[in-house]
Every structure is written in C-alpha cells, then in structure tokens.
Amino acid sequence: MAEFKYPEALEEVIEHLKRLPGIGRRTAERLALAMLKWDGEKIIAFGESLVKLPVVVTFCPECGALAENGEKCLICRDPARDTKLLCVVEDFSQIMSIEKSGFFKGVYHVLGGKLSPLEKRSAEDLNINSLPGRIEELAVREIILALSPDVEGQATAMYIARLLQDKKLEITRLAQGLPAGADISFADAATIAAAFSGRRNI
Ligand SMILES: [Zn+2]
The missing domain is CATH 1.10.8.420 (RecR Domain 1)
Structure with missing residues (x-):
C-alpha cells in the first residue's frame, strides 16, 4: 500500500x-x-x-535596530531621544521590550549576539567595533549594558568595558533583577524599569 x-x-x-x-x-x-x-x-x-x-x-545603519527601506530607525530619527545615553543590547527584539516599558529615553546599539568561544563568535562577527566611533559621534556620557546575566553576557560586557576603558564615560549594567540566563525580551515592563533604575557601574 x-x-x-x-x-x-x-x-x-x-x-x-x-x-x-x-x-x-x-x-x-x-x-x-x-x-x-x-x-x-x-x-x-x-x-x-x-x-x-x-x-x-x-537594519538601521546607525544602531542596527529594525528599520525600513534602508533608512534610520524611528528611534535614531527621533530628536527627542537623549543621545548621551546609549543602551547596548544583544538583539533587536530586546529593544521592543525596553521600549514597551517606556522607561528608557536614550538610544540603542544592537550587537547582533554575544561573544561565544563555543559557537566561535568573536568581536568581528558582532557589531561591537563600531561602538567607540558612535560614542564619539553622539558624545555619549553613559553606556548601559543590557546583556544577559550568563557567562557569554558577562564576557561580552567585559570585552566592551575594556574596549572603552580610555573613554570618559560611565559604563553600567542592568541590575540583576532578571533570572539568570533570562532574556530581557520576555521580561515585563516593571522588571525592566527596575533593572534600569537599579543599574550599577562595572
Ligand atoms: Zn537606529
């Protein structure tokens, strides 16, 4: 049959x-x-x-967030955003959750992943090396690393901190209000707001 x-x-x-x-x-x-x-x-x-x-x-040519027809994203085009505050995220999906919380008024930088020796992902594979240039251009005063609190997220945060050590700026990390390994994309607005307001220097 x-x-x-x-x-x-x-x-x-x-x-x-x-x-x-x-x-x-x-x-x-x-x-x-x-x-x-x-x-x-x-x-x-x-x-x-x-x-x-x-x-x-x-993808936005400035920050790497989602955009349309090769133009800058809505956030980079918004003159009301505070360019002195730059939030570094792993993935563009995290921007949506942070924006929904309504807490953050700065601009973003999307890495497109995190450093991972296991998956053979190095800084060259990510949108990391354009960070120093953007910081100069936007005259950023504070960088907020909204990276996941796992080993790879930590390694990525340390790499960025080292890359930017000569710059006159504050580097902070979100408070560990998120469960270990949790993706900020799935956190609720209150958790995200708490993580931003409790951020610490690294
Ligand atoms: Zn953008």
Whole structure:
C-alpha cells in the first residue's frame, strides 16, 4: 500500500513552518491545514507580505535596530531621544521590550549576539567595533549594558568595558533583577524599569 502523503505544495508549506522556533512537524501540519481553509485572497496577501519582508525590513545603519527601506530607525530619527545615553543590547527584539516599558529615553546599539568561544563568535562577527566611533559621534556620557546575566553576557560586557576603558564615560549594567540566563525580551515592563533604575557601574 502506498504511503499516504500530503500534496507537494502543502508539504512545502509544512517544511517552511517547521523552521520556526517551537514549531514541530505536528504543529506545522496543523497550521498549514488551517491556512488551506483561508480564502484565496488571504493566502495571497500572506504570501505577498512574506515576499516584502527581506526587501522592506532592513537594519538601521546607525544602531542596527529594525528599520525600513534602508533608512534610520524611528528611534535614531527621533530628536527627542537623549543621545548621551546609549543602551547596548544583544538583539533587536530586546529593544521592543525596553521600549514597551517606556522607561528608557536614550538610544540603542544592537550587537547582533554575544561573544561565544563555543559557537566561535568573536568581536568581528558582532557589531561591537563600531561602538567607540558612535560614542564619539553622539558624545555619549553613559553606556548601559543590557546583556544577559550568563557567562557569554558577562564576557561580552567585559570585552566592551575594556574596549572603552580610555573613554570618559560611565559604563553600567542592568541590575540583576532578571533570572539568570533570562532574556530581557520576555521580561515585563516593571522588571525592566527596575533593572534600569537599579543599574550599577562595572
Ligand atoms: Zn537606529
């Protein structure tokens, strides 16, 4: 007896969905089958927004946050932001949670990860070496390292502290209000606000 298979086009969609974090084969199947029930126009609209994604969504040339069409991000374009305060984050997703807390009024610098000898990620693989230049340009007075409190986050913080040791500025870390290894992306607004107000010099 021939093995039952979904039509090829449906299998393709399932395979794509499986690449998403937390989505296994069964969930991918369920999602793909649910999409089949959408009317044609909705599926086309969904497909078109996916096609647009890599073209329209770009990274801010200043800070590395998400932006549109190669332009600066909304935060770098906002004259009301305090450029003397620079918050260093690992990933652009963390900006969203910090912004939701409404506590921070400075600007950001997105590293795009943290140093990791195990995963062979060195400073050259991250957006670290542009930091000194940005600090000069923006006349930054305080750098806030919003890095995760794990070993790699610590190593990254130490590297940055050493890189900037000759600069006249304060380097602080967020208070350890976040559970060890926790990602700031998932912290609530009150936790983030507390972590910012309790920040310490390193
Ligand atoms: Zn920006």
